[in-house]
Amino acid sequence: MAGDTVLAVLLGLVDMLLFVADQFAELPELPPWYVAVPINIAMVAPLVFRRKSPLWSAYVVLVVSIVHATLMLGVGSAAGLAMSIYSVVVYAGRRQGLVFVGAVIVSSTVQLVLTPPDDELVIAILFLAFGIALCWTLGEFVGARRAYDVEVEARLHLLETERDQATRIAVAEERGRIARELHDVVAHAVSVMVVQADGASYAIQSNPELAQRALQTISETGRGALGELRRLLDVLRSDDAHGEPRVPQPDAHALADLAERMRAAGVPVELETDELGDLPAGVSLGVYRIVQESLTNTLKHAGRGATASVRVHRTGDLIEVLVSDDGAGRVPQLAGSPGRLPGGNGLIGMRERAHVYGGTLDVGPAPGGGWQVRAALPVRLDK
Numbered sequence: 070m071a072g073d074t075v076l077a078v079l080l081g082l083v084d085m086l087l088f089v090a091d092q093f094a095e096l097p098e099l100p101p102w103y104v105a106v107p108i109n110i111a112m113v114a115p116l117v118f119r120r121k122s123p124l125w126s127a128y129v130v131l132v133v134s135i136v137h138a139t140l141m142l143g144v145g146s147a148a149g150l151a152m153s154i155y156s157v158v159v160y161a162g163r164r165q166g167l168v169f170v171g172a173v174i175v176s177s178t179v180q181l182v183l184t185p186p187d188d189e190l191v192i193a194i195l196f197l198a199f200g201i202a203l204c205w206t207l208g209e210f211v212g213a214r215r216a217y218d219v220e221v222e223a224r225l226h227l228l229e230t231e232r233d234q235a236t237r238i239a240v241a242e243e244r245g246r247i248a249r250e251l252h253d254v255v256a257h258a259v260s261v262m263v264v265q266a267d268g269a270s271y272a273i274q275s276n277p278e279l280a281q282r283a284l285q286t287i288s289e290t291g292r293g294a295l296g297e298l299r300r301l302l303d304v305l306r307s308d309d310a311h312g313e314p315r316v317p318q319p320d321a322h323a324l325a326d327l328a329e330r331m332r333a334a335g336v337p338v339e340l341e342t343d344e345l346g347d348l349p350a351g352v353s354l355g356v357y358r359i360v361q362e363s364l365t366n367t368l369k370h371a372g373r374g375a376t377a378s379v380r381v382h383r384t385g386d387l388i389e390v391l392v393s394d395d396g397a398g399r400v401p402q403l404a405g406s407p408g409r410l411p412g413g414n415g416l417i418g419m420r421e422r423a424h425v426y427g428g429t430l431d432v433g434p435a436p437g438g439g440w441q442v443r444a445a446l447p448v449r450l451d452k
Contacts, residue, residue, distance in 0.1 A: 158208025371396025
């Protein structure tokens, strides 16, 4: 409003100077100063609010301009109407601008009709038409520019929001991936170590040789888990290839070693696999992790004397994984809610791994007793 206030003051001073000049010229048709001064002030005062309240300001200017022009008090009426037309088009809109221009044309026509005809009538009409057209054109140009700036600002804000959202999604996905990897590594290793430690504590007096083998298994499992944890932490710390060489990720071809480790941990595992060929790295890792988590759950929950079987078959572009055991598992907890997955992190991780590659995962009691995990992962060699 500061700029509009200065503009209104300057316009009022121009009218005041013209009035003083006419007073020195002693024109008989001039009103007294106590009438002219308030009208001049009322003529320019609404222009201070032309941005904040364009419609209110414009119609007040229109009403006062009728009196101002009739008394011939200066250029304030013409300049005020021109500024009002421009302000309504820019700040109120095209429709309100058309209504206001119509009101200006009507009031100007009435004044011209009531004014005695003279040689300057045509000039006045042309001046009015040119002034309205010029103010409307300027208003359209500035209004379009303002709308463009607002749209660009909105798009920039939308792009920033989308970028922040994409960053948050990427961070959440990466955290989930790291959490799955940590769980798969730690849960499997710790479960094997706990079982072996329990066996060693029972056999340390009666069968020292068996206890020694159990301790050796604990040591090897711990070192392997520690190596995988170091690899994950190395990835988190930096993308550079400095430091110790990273251990490659396990894949479906390492299932035999996994089954052998589970047998050493005390769970007889029957493994049956087809010729898997060259699988995508993600699918191969997913198969390994699903089998690893399933056997870890067998070790923890199936009970003493339980056995497990692992079947991995490839049919065309589909890998089918079936891991089952004959232990107690969690059948009593899920007997009344078939198909419902428990809330453990391991089963959630298996389900996410399957869904990431467009596969399916079914976990629940086996038909003949025990527990089974069935997964199907499509093979997409082009990805």
